[in-house]
Amino acid sequence: DAMVIQNPRYQVTQFGKPVTLSCSQTLNHNVMYWYQQKSSQAPKLLFHYYDKDFNNEADTPDNFQSRRPNTSFCFLDIRSPGLGDAAMYLCATSPEGLPGQPQHFGDGTRLSIL
């Protein structure tokens, strides 16, 4: 089945140690999103891509970076994780320019900071 896959499902890192989360999709969607979700709150959009065109949200900290080397893969890099970055990180995709189409989410990576 076509889907959005996030690896790893659980990630533990040390305070200040860079970490990379990955997302892949088989839906061939042009738009990919990264969300941060804390303790059952609403997902918070960090950034999204139209193909390789990167769009950062105004309040996304500089500590968060992203790469999208091709249509299928997208990475979230946290350069110096702080305790406040412990959260669930969700990747999602959607076809571009079709507002009636839902976003498709992966199962997330739960990040813990020691």
Add this chain to the structure above:
Amino acid sequence: AQSVAQPEDQVNVAEGNPLTVKCTYSVSGNPYLFWYVQYPNRGLQFLLKYITGDNLVKGSYGFEAEFNKSQTSFHLKKPSALVSDSALYFCAVRDGADKLIFGTGTRLQVFP
């Protein structure tokens, strides 16, 4: 600006009873509305959407939602709740071409 509100943090219902999870919206123009469900340690799963047409929208797992333009509401409903429906539910509205604005979420607890 587009927004959605979910006035209830938690809804409790007995198994077999009907359930309603409330959502109201504020948009300029025609709304594109969505409901998602999230089970523990999982991503968001799409349940149903309203784009245009019939005000009663049917979705996955027996859920449906009623779009009410005069009340600017899009409440999620199910005639008979299951314990397995216990989860976190998010209402969302499309913002621009490709972004979603989520409500704060409602935790549904179905008791046996």
